[in-house]
Amino acid sequence: MARKTRKYSEDVPFSLTSMMDMMTIILVFLIKNLDAEGQLITQAENLVLPISTSKVQAKEVSLSVVVDAGHVVVDNQKIVTTPDVMAQEDLLIAKVDSVLKLRRETEREHALKAGLPADEAGNIIIQIDKNIPYDVMYKVMATCGFSGYTNIAFAVNMKNGGEE
Amino acid sequence: MAKAIKKSGKVEEPDLLPAMGLFTILIPMLLSMTSFSKLAIVEVNLPERSMMQMDDQTPPPPDEQALNLSLAITDEYLVIGARGGFQPNVYFKEYWVFRCKSDGQLIKYAADDVKKAISSGSAPKCKDGSEMDKEKYIYDIESIELDMIEKTSEEDAGRLMWGIYTSQSEGQPDSVLVDGNNNFLALVGEGEGGANPPAALKKPGAGVGVATLAQNSARKLKPEDAAKLVVYPLSAYDEISKQLIQIHTAFIDLEDVDNIIIVANDNVQFDKIIQLMDRAKSAGFVKVNLAKLGG
Numbered sequence: 157m158a159r160k161t162r163k164y165s166e167d168v169p170f171s172l173t174s175m176m177d178m179m180t181i182i183l184v185f186l187i188k189n190l191d192a193e194g195q196l197i198t199q200a201e202n203l204v205l206p207i208s209t210s211k212v213q214a215k216e217v218s219l220s221v222v223v224d225a226g227h228v229v230v231d232n233q234k235i236v237t238t239p240d241v242m243a244q245e246d247l248l249i250a251k252v253d254s255v256l257k258l259r260r261e262t263e264r265e266h267a268l269k270a271g272l273p274a275d276e277a278g279n280i281i282i283q284i285d286k287n288i289p290y291d292v293m294y295k296v297m298a299t300c301g302f303s304g305y306t307n308i309a310f311a312v313n314m315k316n317g318g319e320e
Numbered sequence: 321m322a323k324a325i326k327k328s329g330k331v332e333e334p335d336l337l338p339a340m341g342l343f344t345i346l347i348p349m350l351l352s353m354t355s356f357s358k359l360a361i362v363e364v365n366l367p368e369r370s371m372m373q374m375d376d377q378t379p380p381p382p383d384e385q386a387l388n389l390s391l392a393i394t395d396e397y398l399v400i401g402a403r404g405g406f407q408p409n410v411y412f413k414e415y416w417v418f419r420c421k422s423d424g425q426l427i428k429y430a431a432d433d434v435k436k437a438i439s440s441g442s443a444p445k446c447k448d449g450s451e452m453d454k455e456k457y458i459y460d461i462e463s464i465e466l467d468m469i470e471k472t473s474e475e476d477a478g479r480l481m482w483g484i485y486t487s488q489s490e491g492q493p494d495s496v497l498v499d500g501n502n503n504f505l506a507l508v509g510e511g512e513g514g515a516n517p518p519a520a521l522k523k524p525g526a527g528v529g530v531a532t533l534a535q536n537s538a539r540k541l542k543p544e545d546a547a548k549l550v551v552y553p554l555s556a557y558d559e560i561s562k563q564l565i566q567i568h569t570a571f572i573d574l575e576d577v578d579n580i581i582i583v584a585n586d587n588v589q590f591d592k593i594i595q596l597m598d599r600a601k602s603a604g605f606v607k608v609n610l611a612k613l614g615g
Contacts, residue, residue, distance in 0.1 A: 172336040179343040186350035197359045204459055206594040209602065210360045225458075281361060284590045287458050291586035293593070294612055301366045309361035312594060316488075 197311050202226065203285035208312035218279040219259055219305065221252075223288055223296055230255050241292050249299045256280075256303035280305035362597055365607050386576045389567065391560065391600065392583040392613060393592060398466075398560050400567065407563055411478055412466035412556035419462045420446035426462065426492070464591050467553035470508050479514030481506050483554035484523055486532070486545065493552040495532035497524070502562065505530075506554045523549045533561050534602075557595055564603035580605035585613050 196214040199205060203224040222229040228236050228249065236251045260278050267273065280300050284293055300308055390401045397409040414431040425447045434444055434457075443454040452460060469478035483506035485493035497505045507518040524530055526543040541549075564580075571577050580600045584593060597608050 172340055176336055176339065176343075179340065179347065182347055183343060183350070186347065186354050189354040189356060190350060197361070199357070199359060204461075205359070206591040207463070208360060208362055208594050209598045210362045212361050212363065214359075214361050286464075286589060286591035286594070287461065288590045289586060290584045290588040290590065290593060290612075293590050294610065297364070297366075297610065306366045307363075308366060309363045310594065312360050312362055314358040314360045 197281060197283075199311070199313075200224070200229070200283050203283060204287070205283060205311055205313045206286040207315050209315050210312055211314065212309075214281060214309070216279065218281045218309075219256075220311075221280060221282045221296060221300065223282065223284045223292060225285060225288070228252055228296060231259070238288070238292060241295055242289065244295075247295055247298045248302055249295055252296070252299050253303050256300060256305060260304040277307045278303075278305040279307040279309075281309050281311050283311040362594060362601075363608075364597070365609050385574065387567075387571050387574045387579070388576070389579065389605070390581040390583055390611075391564075391596060393588055393596060394585050394613065395587070398556055398596075400560065400563055402567065410556045410559045410563075411469040411471050413469055413478075413480065415465040415467055415553075416461050417463045417465060418444060418446075418452065418457070418460045420448070420450070420452065421460065422446050422450040423448040428465070431464075464589060464595075465553070466556040466592070468556040468559055470514075477513065480509040481514070481554040482509050482517045482521055482551055483558070484521065485550050485552045487548050487550045491550050493550060493555070495534065495537075496554065496558045497530045497532060497549070498562075500529065500531075500538075502531075502566075504554060504558070504562070509553075517551045521551055523551065533558065533565060557599055560596070561599045561603060564600060564605065568604040578605055579607045579609070581609045581611050583611045583613050 196217050197220070200220075200222040203222065219231060223238060226238055227234045228238060228241060230252060233255070235255055236249060241249055263278060264275075267276075282293075282296060282300070284296070297308055300306075387402050388404075392399050392401065395414075397411045399409045400407040415428050416431050416434055417426055417428045419426055423446055427444065427446055429444050437443060438454060438457070441454075443451045443457055445451055468481045470481055471478040483504050484497045486495045486497065488494050499505060505521070505524070507521045508514050510516045510518050524541055524546065526541050526546040528541050528546075529538060530541055531538040568577060582593060582596050582600065593610070600608055
């Protein structure tokens with residue numbers, strides 16, 4: 157019993173070399189994937205974005221519209237269900253249009269206060285699930301155009317994570 | 321003297337604790353700044369207000385010098401139109417490639433077969449025999465492939481075309497190979513519907529000159545690249561890419577040579593639109609407009 161106690165109380169040198177190796181590998185991997193510019197778009201939940209060869213990055217923070225299998229979401233607010241959009245005949249989605257017009261008006265007021273040109277076209281980024289039918293996408297895009305957001309861009313995932 | 325030699329032979333370990341402390345601070349910081357899936361944007365052009373026509377206005381006469389290029393996609397084929405004429409239809413069969421959650425393996429099924437299976441109460445099966453979730457299988461689609469079909473007539477069911485592709489991983493195709501005349505290294509498949517790769521389609525060996533559809537891609541195959549080549553169904557997107565590149569080069573002097581209108585059916589998935597926009601932009605058509613078929 158006494159022998160056992162003595163064994164555990166010995167001052168055993170702890171080797172950090174293997175831990176250092178692991179840390180170095182992790183560090184190199186993280187530096188390789190480092191995005192120093194940051195991301196201006198955050199991928200929404202519940203949707204899979206299509207993969208594209210595009211490498212164009214968003215230049216500024218823009219209003220975001222998300223279309224998944226369930227809802228059309230403007231600025232994190234569920235506005236209308238996607239099946240309802242699919243079922244309607246009109247090109248214009250009235251509920252989305254009214255929300256976007258309000259947002260556009262606010263943007264114009266802010267631009268005027270800041271002494272910037274207020275009549276420029278609004279920027280909008282649309283995140284659409286890759287399996288959403290073209291009909292829904294076209295109606296959302298047309299509604300954005302009607303509301304004054306004519307600089308439209310679709311968010312996509314870069315092919316191979318943006319690597320060559 | 322013997323004692324001195326013994327002393328210098330003893331290796332003293334450096335104190336790694338400060339370095340460990342530094343690493344422990346650096347790693348969480350870098351982890352917060354790292355992005356594992358990078359997002360990009362694809363810009364699309366809406367018609368300018370001044371270009372829009374009201375119902376009571378007579379439309380301007382069509383510009384006969386303009387290219388007026390359009391690319392239409394239906395459930396069965398892709399077709400390019402310009403100056404009131406059309407290229408031959410590029411027929412395709414749609415396949416869905418799934419990434420199974422159970423084993424992480426890729427499986428490929430014809431879209432029609434999956435729809436039939438779902439309507440009859442079953443779901444696509446993975447390689448390990450497990451069934452995918454009937455409700456959420458659509459979210460496991462990794463890619464939608466449009467495999468080109470050669471048809472002799474409208475009524476003909478057609479046979480799959482097979483081409484030679486470079487591959488990066490898992491035998492998945494990357495870029496299709498073309499010869500010196502910009503023709504695909506491709507043949508019609510064998511068996512029913514051309515489902516089997518043609519025996520006559522041989523992969524080029526190391527040292528053979530090949531190219532892809534990308535500019536200045538002609539090169540001699542290295543042994544390691546030749547080993548990675550795969551025979552895979554020819555993509556209808558690649559055929560459209562080739563046609564678009566040829567059109568853009570042939571009409572480079574026209575004023576609207578950078579414009580293209582992508583026209584689609586209501587039920588075409590968004591993924592296909594993005595793939596076509598990608599092909600159009602890489603062929604030089606940077607101003608992409610969208611329109612509805614028959615709308």
